[in-house]
Amino acid sequence: MLGALALVAGVVLWKLAVVALAIEPYILPPPETVISRLVDGIGSGSIVTHTYVTGAEIVVGFVAGSLLGIGLGIVIALNRWIEFTVYPYIVAFNSIPTVAITPLIVIWFGTSFQSIVIITALLSFFPLLVNVIVGLHSADGEQVSFMRSLTATKWQTFRIVRIPSALPSVFAGLEMAVILSIVGAIVGEFIGSQEGLGYYIILSQTLLDTAGMFVSFIILALIGALLSVIVKQIGRKTVFWQEIEHRGYA
Amino acid sequence: MSSGDPALSTKRPMRAGDGSSRATTVPAAPSRLRSLDLIGTRSGRALLTALTLLAGLVVWQLAVVALDLEPYILPAPGDVLNALVDAIAEDGLVKHTYTTAGEIVVGFVAGSILGVAIGAMIALSRWLELIFYPYVMAFNAVPKVAITPLIIVWFGTGFNSIVLVSALFSFFPVLVNVVVGARSVDREQLSYMGSLTATRWQTFRMVRIPAALPSLFAGLQIAIVLAVSGAIVGEFIGAKAGLGYYILLANSLLDTTAMFAAFLVLGALGALLSWAIGRLARRVVFWRQIDPGGVG
Numbered sequence: 001m002l003g004a005l006a007l008v009a010g011v012v013l014w015k016l017a018v019v020a021l022a023i024e025p026y027i028l029p030p031p032e033t034v035i036s037r038l039v040d041g042i043g044s045g046s047i048v049t050h051t052y053v054t055g056a057e058i059v060v061g062f063v064a065g066s067l068l069g070i071g072l073g074i075v076i077a078l079n080r081w082i083e084f085t086v087y088p089y090i091v092a093f094n095s096i097p098t099v100a101i102t103p104l105i106v107i108w109f110g111t112s113f114q115s116i117v118i119i120t121a122l123l124s125f126f127p128l129l130v131n132v133i134v135g136l137h138s139a140d141g142e143q144v145s146f147m148r149s150l151t152a153t154k155w156q157t158f159r160i161v162r163i164p165s166a167l168p169s170v171f172a173g174l175e176m177a178v179i180l181s182i183v184g185a186i187v188g189e190f191i192g193s194q195e196g197l198g199y200y201i202i203l204s205q206t207l208l209d210t211a212g213m214f215v216s217f218i219i220l221a222l223i224g225a226l227l228s229v230i231v232k233q234i235g236r237k238t239v240f241w242q243e244i245e246h247r248g249y250a
Numbered sequence: 251m252s253s254g255d256p257a258l259s260t261k262r263p264m265r266a267g268d269g270s271s272r273a274t275t276v277p278a279a280p281s282r283l284r285s286l287d288l289i290g291t292r293s294g295r296a297l298l299t300a301l302t303l304l305a306g307l308v309v310w311q312l313a314v315v316a317l318d319l320e321p322y323i324l325p326a327p328g329d330v331l332n333a334l335v336d337a338i339a340e341d342g343l344v345k346h347t348y349t350t351a352g353e354i355v356v357g358f359v360a361g362s363i364l365g366v367a368i369g370a371m372i373a374l375s376r377w378l379e380l381i382f383y384p385y386v387m388a389f390n391a392v393p394k395v396a397i398t399p400l401i402i403v404w405f406g407t408g409f410n411s412i413v414l415v416s417a418l419f420s421f422f423p424v425l426v427n428v429v430v431g432a433r434s435v436d437r438e439q440l441s442y443m444g445s446l447t448a449t450r451w452q453t454f455r456m457v458r459i460p461a462a463l464p465s466l467f468a469g470l471q472i473a474i475v476l477a478v479s480g481a482i483v484g485e486f487i488g489a490k491a492g493l494g495y496y497i498l499l500a501n502s503l504l505d506t507t508a509m510f511a512a513f514l515v516l517g518a519l520g521a522l523l524s525w526a527i528g529r530l531a532r533r534v535v536f537w538r539q540i541d542p543g544g545v546g
Contacts, residue, residue: 107323
């Protein structure tokens with residue numbers, strides 16, 4: 001309710017500001033220009049294509065990166081040798097902002113859907129990896145001892161105690177990864193792509209078509225909100241025993 | 251152990267994970283040193299990490315030679331070091347690094363201060379919260395990287411624009427964490443201050459601020475990482491100096507070796523800044539472990 005009110009008030013203020021301060025359209029376009037650009041884009045299908053491409057990059061990259069992160073996280077958490085040899089280097093590699101590596105990925109894989117998916121997957125990978133390791137290590141010592149007293153096998157202990165303890169952390173990682181996936185897809189498109197919302201933003205920038213940029217912003221915000229809500233809901237259903245904190249920044 | 255007199259207890263079992271590789275006293279020494287004991291000691295771990303680094307470099311060098319990889323695909327480690335030295339000596343890598351570091355630090359500080367200020371205002375005033383928080387959240391929903399080109403359109407290319415981008419990236423984590431932290435005050439502590447007839451300012455100073463600090467510093471740790479990303483993305487879009495610009499330049503020349511050199515410098519810069527904030531966090535919030543989570 002309050003959100004809707006704030007939205008309407010915001011749009012009104014926006015319009016007033018543009019008119020009263022006589023702002024040039026390339027600095028801040030009035031709301032109706034943005035809406036008409038959006039409608040035109042949907043009508044001509046171009047915005048739909050861009051949205052679809054970006055959406056696909058985000059989802060595929062997110063899933064791939066998350067699965068990789070979870071898989072490797074399980075391996076590292078269960079094996080101390082690997083933890084002390086490989087893990088420090090993964091952490092070190094993460095010091096280099098993944099966005100900076102984007103041009104290299106484009107050199108290696110060309111300007112294509114795959115490159116963007118790789119960048120997105122790389123960005124999703126690390127939060128999942130870290131959170132899976134933290135989560136698996138956070139298993140209650142007493143519970144593990146209890147399982148041992150019941151002569152449970154390692155696999156049973158893993159399945160019955162460790163995995164549930166890790167789930168809250170894993171879903172927190174997934175929420176982070178979703179947001180990072182969007183960032184990755186956009187930056188990837190900035191550097192090396194001829195389609196997608198990121199590309200559309202750069203195109204609009206070169207044409208000083210600020211209204212077009214705003215259209216992209218709105219669509220990206222909606223995609224982000226949608227994906228975040230989906231992940232949060234799945235998280236809440238799966239980790240039904242826990243309150244999930246709200247932390248949001250992109 | 252239960253006697254409690256330190257002078258009397260001389261027997262302590264040898265335990266891995268102590269951090270010491272020397273035995274104190276040896277009641278009944280184990281007959282074989284298990285390999286896992288190596289991992290238990292700090293020096294053992296450090297040695298393992300160093301060996302892996304060496305092994306990694308060797309594998310890298312071998313791969314480049316054996317697979318006869320073009321330098322623009324994967325340069326050899328030696329070439330990267332050469333490129334690094336050259337870049338410092340000739341291409342002004344130092345200047346670029348300095349520019350980017352400046353953008354990051356100034357942007358981070360500006361964004362954080364703004365985040366703290368607005369966060370504090372929102373946390374303390376229900377009116378401001380009701381008015382502003384929806385806009386903050388809506389604005390936050392748009393990925394900041396997407397907004398970067400708009401910032402360049404508005405403010406042009408150059409140091410100041412990138413500072414603004416970096417500040418924008420830093421602002422939100424700090425804001426959100428300040429609000430969360432300020433709200434996390436223990437009600438009992440507030441009642442207690444009330445019972446001591448403390449003024450609002452005294453309560454603020456002695457209870458609210460310390461309660462918010464762990465969250466604030468977690469936010470700062472996230473913000474510094476984002477500030478680095480922000481500066482790089484900003485330079486990608488619109489800059490003529492800095493490490494991001496240098497990477498794009500190397501990209502256009504297919505000079506992968508130079509790119510790797512820039513990655514090393516950038517990684518070191520990012521790690522240094524993160525470490526610095528981490529140290530500050532540990533000193534200021536000495537009573538708690540800060541957990542910012544893993545953000546790339």
